[in-house]
Amino acid sequence: MSDALPQSPGRDYFELLRSGRSSLDDFTAIGPPAAIVNELNRRLLLAEGSEWWGRGSSPDRGKAFARSVSDGVKGEFAKLRAPKDQLIVLTNRRATIPLALTSGTTYKVWVKVGLESDKLAFKDGLPCHTSSLPAQTTCLTLELMPGAQTVPVKATANFTGSFHVQVDLLTDTSAPARISTGRLSIRSTAYNVVALALMAAAAAFILLSLARSMARRRIALQAPPAGAPVD
Numbered sequence: 001m002s003d004a005l006p007q008s009p010g011r012d013y014f015e016l017l018r019s020g021r022s023s024l025d026d027f028t029a030i031g032p033p034a035a036i037v038n039e040l041n042r043r044l045l046l047a048e049g050s051e052w053w054g055r056g057s058s059p060d061r062g063k064a065f066a067r068s069v070s071d072g073v074k075g076e077f078a079k080l081r082a083p084k085d086q087l088i089v090l091t092n093r094r095a096t097i098p099l100a101l102t103s104g105t106t107y108k109v110w111v112k113v114g115l116e117s118d119k120l121a122f123k124d125g126l127p128c129h130t131s132s133l134p135a136q137t138t139c140l141t142l143e144l145m146p147g148a149q150t151v152p153v154k155a156t157a158n159f160t161g162s163f164h165v166q167v168d169l170l171t172d173t174s175a176p177a178r179i180s181t182g183r184l185s186i187r188s189t190a191y192n193v194v195a196l197a198l199m200a201a202a203a204a205f206i207l208l209s210l211a212r213s214m215a216r217r218r219i220a221l222q223a224p225p226a227g228a229p230v231d
Contacts, residue, residue: 009053013063020044020069026177027073030109036076044069079104080111080144082167082182090157090188097184099151099167103144112176113140113151114168119159120186130176133168141172157188 052062081102125138165184170176
């Protein structure tokens with residue numbers, strides 16, 4: 001009796017393997033401890049084994065190993081959090097924004113912070129240059145330590161009023177994966193201050209012009225008529 005040939009797994013099996021490998025690559029890019037990466041890689045190698053493909057085998061067990069890799073990465077990424085709705089008030093055109101980030105891990109990681117806005121310019125960052133993010137997104141690479149962390153970000157406002165800035169935590173790769181998304185709620189009065197200063201200067205100029213005009217008229221009224229005898 002001949003041995004049964006291995007059965008080729010379905011497309012969904014290969015999709016789970018691809019997703020697991022992609023997730024592991026993204027996770028490795030942030031610089032986690034080798035022990036965590038090695039354990040996830042071990043699970044992925046088990047999922048890739050041919051023992052799940054033969055007749056009488058259990059492909060669901062292989063799928064479970066592949067899923068555990070993606071789920072493990074999601075669990076670690078969920079510990080890294082961007083600000084959900086941080087309120088920032090700008091009273092000057094140039095200001096430093098205290099960006100509040102949180103890491104629930106026990107290890108430091110390297111991430112990109114993407115700041116999307118067409119109303120603020122961020123001095124310390126660079127354009128992200130990736131099709132997965134809007135063109136007006138500025139990226140900053142930083143080391144995120146365990147716990148709460150405040151990152152000072154220098155910004156210049158070119159708009160007055162209320163608006164939002166999207167904040168993305170990303171992997172530091174050529175095709176960044178999104179780890180966490182939040183936003184800043186900005187209230188800018190920078191241009192209101194400038195406008196008030198201009199209005200005050202204009203009002204002072206008008207008052208000065210009126211005062212000079214009234215002084216000239218007073219002098220003209222007090223002067224004797226032409227041809228009148230002078231005592």
